[in-house]
Amino acid sequence: MKFRTILFLLPVVVLIVSCNKHGRNLEITERYFDKIKHEGDNAGLTMFFTQMPKGGDLHHHYSGALYAETYLDWAGKKGLRINTDSWRLDTNRSDITIDSLKRNTALYRKVLEVWSDEDFSDNFHLQEPPDQHFFNTFGYFGNISKDFYHAGLEEIKDEAEKENVQYIETMLNFPHMGVKLNPALNDSMENLQYSKDTVRLYKVFSSFVNAIEADPGYNKSETDYIKELYTAHESIDDTAFTMRFQAYAVRTLPPENVFATLYGCFDAVVRDKSALLVGVNIVAPENNYIAMRDYWLHMQMFRYLKKMFPSVKTDMHAGELCLGMVKPQDLTYHIHDAVFTANADRIGHGVDIPYETEAQATLKKMKADSIAVEINLTSNEFILGVKGNDHPVNLYYDAGVAIVISTDDAGVSRNNLTSQYVLLASRYHYSYQQIKAFVFNSITYSFMKPAEKAALKEKLNRKFDAFEAAIANDYHNSK
Ligand SMILES: [Zn+2]
Numbered sequence: 001m002k003f004r005t006i007l008f009l010l011p012v013v014v015l016i017v018s019c020n021k022h023g024r025n026l027e028i029t030e031r032y033f034d035k036i037k038h039e040g041d042n043a044g045l046t047m048f049f050t051q052m053p054k055g056g057d058l059h060h061h062y063s064g065a066l067y068a069e070t071y072l073d074w075a076g077k078k079g080l081r082i083n084t085d086s087w088r089l090d091t092n093r094s095d096i097t098i099d100s101l102k103r104n105t106a107l108y109r110k111v112l113e114v115w116s117d118e119d120f121s122d123n124f125h126l127q128e129p130p131d132q133h134f135f136n137t138f139g140y141f142g143n144i145s146k147d148f149y150h151a152g153l154e155e156i157k158d159e160a161e162k163e164n165v166q167y168i169e170t171m172l173n174f175p176h177m178g179v180k181l182n183p184a185l186n187d188s189m190e191n192l193q194y195s196k197d198t199v200r201l202y203k204v205f206s207s208f209v210n211a212i213e214a215d216p217g218y219n220k221s222e223t224d225y226i227k228e229l230y231t232a233h234e235s236i237d238d239t240a241f242t243m244r245f246q247a248y249a250v251r252t253l254p255p256e257n258v259f260a261t262l263y264g265c266f267d268a269v270v271r272d273k274s275a276l277l278v279g280v281n282i283v284a285p286e287n288n289y290i291a292m293r294d295y296w297l298h299m300q301m302f303r304y305l306k307k308m309f310p311s312v313k314t315d316m317h318a319g320e321l322c323l324g325m326v327k328p329q330d331l332t333y334h335i336h337d338a339v340f341t342a343n344a345d346r347i348g349h350g351v352d353i354p355y356e357t358e359a360q361a362t363l364k365k366m367k368a369d370s371i372a373v374e375i376n377l378t379s380n381e382f383i384l385g386v387k388g389n390d391h392p393v394n395l396y397y398d399a400g401v402a403i404v405i406s407t408d409d410a411g412v413s414r415n416n417l418t419s420q421y422v423l424l425a426s427r428y429h430y431s432y433q434q435i436k437a438f439v440f441n442s443i444t445y446s447f448m449k450p451a452e453k454a455a456l457k458e459k460l461n462r463k464f465d466a467f468e469a470a471i472a473n474d475y476h477n478s479k
Contacts, residue, residue, distance in 0.1 A: 025468040028442075032475045033432040037425055049421040051470070053463035055442035055456075056167030057160070057406050057417050058315075059348050059374035061283070063138060063145035064409025065156055065170065068115040072098055072140040075149045087114040088140060090317070113142045116412050117382055127326040132382045135285050137412050146173070149232035157241050163418050164463070166456055167242045169446055171281055172232060174248050175225035177257075178217030182208075185256040193255075193297045201297075205259065205304050212263055222264060226272050233276055242456060244448060246315060248281040251291040251298055255406035258282075261303050266309040272457070278447035280305075281348070286320045292330060295337070302342035313345045313447040315374075319356075320349040322384040332353035336362045339371060346404075346445060348374045351384055353392045364397035372402040372445035377423045378415050379408035388427055397430075404442045436464065 036044035075082070076098035084107060101107050112118040115137050120130065127133065145152060149172070160168055166392060180334045185208060192201040199356045212218050229245055236243050247265035249258045265280040282298060284291060291298075302314060318338035321331055338344045339362050347366070350373045353359050368375065373396050381387040396403055405420050407413070424430060430438075443456045 022465055022468070025465070025472040028472040028475055029468040030114070030432045032471055033425075040426070042422060042426055045422045045425050046418065049418045049425070050163055052421070052467055053164045053166065053439065053460055054163070054405075054417050054421065055439040055460055056169060056404075056446050057165055058169045058372075058404050058446055059363075059376055059406035059408050060168055060170040060345070061409050062152065062156070062170045062172045063142055064154055064412045065407070066141070066145065066411040067409070067414065068112050068118070068141065069153070070155060070411075071115065071144055072102070072111065074144050074151070076102075078144070078147065080144075082111065084110075087111055089144060107236070115399070116414055120382070120415055130385070131287070133283065134379075134383050134409075134412060149228075150235040153232060153243065154235045157243060159237055159416065161241065163416055164467075165269040165417055166459060166463075167244075167443065167446060167448070168280065169244050169246060169448075171246045171248050171283065174250070174261055175198070175221055175227065175268055177212075177223075177260045177264050178221040178474070179212050179215040179260060180217075181256050181260060183254075183256065186254045189255040189259075189297055190294075193294065196296070198300060202304055205301070208259060209263060209308075212260060218264075222268055222271060225264070225268055226277070228275055229272075242448070242452065243396040244278045244446075245276060246279045246281045246447075247277055248283045250284045251282050251286070251294070251317075252284045252288045253290070255294055255297055255301075258298060262301050262305055266305045266312050269312045270309055270372050275449055278344070281314050281315045281317065283298055283317055286317060287325050292326060295334060299337045299341040302338075306343050307434055314342065315348060315447070316342060316344040317348040318344065318350060319347070319352040320380075320384065322386050323355065324383065328355070332357045339365050339369075344371060345447070346372050346374060349376060349380065350374075350393060350396065351380050351386050353395060359395075360399075361400055363396065365399040366396075370402060370445070372441060374404050374406045375420075375424075376406055376408040377420055377427075378413045382413060391427075392429060393424070397434075402441045402445055403438050404445055405438050406442075 033048065036048060075089050080091060081095035081097050082089055082101055083092065085112070101111065117134065120127065120133060128136070156168060156170070185204065188204055189201065192204065203475055226248065233243065249261040249265060251258060262280065268279050269280060302316070306312070306314065316338045319335040321334065323331065332355060335347060335350050335353055336356055336358045338347060353362065356362060365371070375393050377387070377391065380391060393403065405424060406416070407415065407417050407420060410416055421435065425435065440457065442461060443453050446453065448456070
């Protein structure tokens with residue numbers, strides 16, 4: 001063979017050898033995963049998933065992601081004290097300092113129990129319902145979480161990097177609408193919700209939009225909001241770690257507040273040309289009285305705003321409900337309406353799908369339209385008591401719906417993304433390749449720009465090659 005021909009063929013040979021090597025590493029990794037899974041070796045699974053690249057965490061609340069210990073450190077820095085009756089932060093001289101609290105093991109432990117899910121399941125005493133406990137925690141640290149955006153986002157990034165997570169899409173804050181609201185609109189929207197008159201309702205929305213746009217305070221609230229996001233993001237080196245934000249409205253507020261905030265959210269995503277803000281969500285307990293009462297109205301708001309801002313992606317908490325939490329008939333339509341009426345791009349939780357009247361049609365549509373479902377196993381177990389075979393993750397998988405694995409509120413739940421993969425692998429029969437596909441879903445179904453997704457996928461491929469090579473090497477040497 002001539003020298004030039006050898007030179008020409010060399011890259012092809014290198015490629016074949018490298019493909020064979022990757023294929024062999026993948027095969028050994030699969031074998032090792034099957035072994036620890038079938039042995040029920042949860043410690044082995046934890047080590048495996050700690051090291052496995054996990055792509056993105058797409059269902060992530062900033063304030064719920066931080067641990068109570070961090071909030072106490074910040075409270076100490078601000079010179080705040082803690083009231084040992086209410087467990088709230090304040091400045092009263094009669095309350096104890098954070099330093100004294102930290103030196104008192106019993107009191108310190110108590111704050112962790114009140115401010116998070118710590119010890120909730122291990123203690124036998126009278127306690128509030130788990131869903132109420134979970135959502136109440138935000139009332140203790142919500143305010144201070146906003147005073148330390150730089151430190152908070154940095155901590156979230158550091159934790160993510162330590163467990164090999166490449167991307168976070170977090171719900172940081174919402175636009176504080178500096179516009180004059182008209183409480184009469186609440187009654188008008190409620191009446192139209194009662195009659196399901198969408199024609200007149202959209203006229204109300206339209207005149208409300210005009211009033212918002214004409215309000216002298218509106219532009220400032222939007223620019224302030226976007227500026228706040230960019231200032232918060234300053235501490236993250238975008239070339240080293242990718243973090244993006246979702247805006248959101250709170251579904252337990254009166255309809256005019258929800259609509260005004262949603263309008264501000266959609267508009268802010270469009271105004272933010274650099275796309276740090278990538279989507280819109282709706283949050284807060286779905287079983288709350290107002291959230292249940294206004295569900296139809298909220299779906300119409302999303303539908304209307306999606307038409308107005310067609311490029312804006314939406315991710316909706318929908319179906320975070322279970323039997324016994326609400327009336328059975330209220331379990332029958334939330335995911336369906338988020339998909340068919342509100343045109344959601346992703347569904348958060350989606351737990352009540354087995355109870356929904358049009359479940360099959362919804363699953364088909366989610367598959368056809370590439371609407372992913374975000375699975376939050378610990379959160380669903382704690383808040384809803386839904387776990388194991390009661391959880392619909394297999395229903396989604398079997399219907400061909402794209403699955404992503406996420407944390408929801410790692411700080412409140414006192415877990416991390418690794419633990420969610422351990423639960424998934426130990427409870428359900430997914431292979432390594434299927435789980436790897438879920439990891440890639442977390443980039444594919446994120447709301448990043450296409451070029452950013454492509455770059456992160458490439459990075460993820462390289463990380464998986466390195467991970468599988470390391471597993472293959474360790475497993476080979478251990479035998
Ligand atoms: Zn959530």
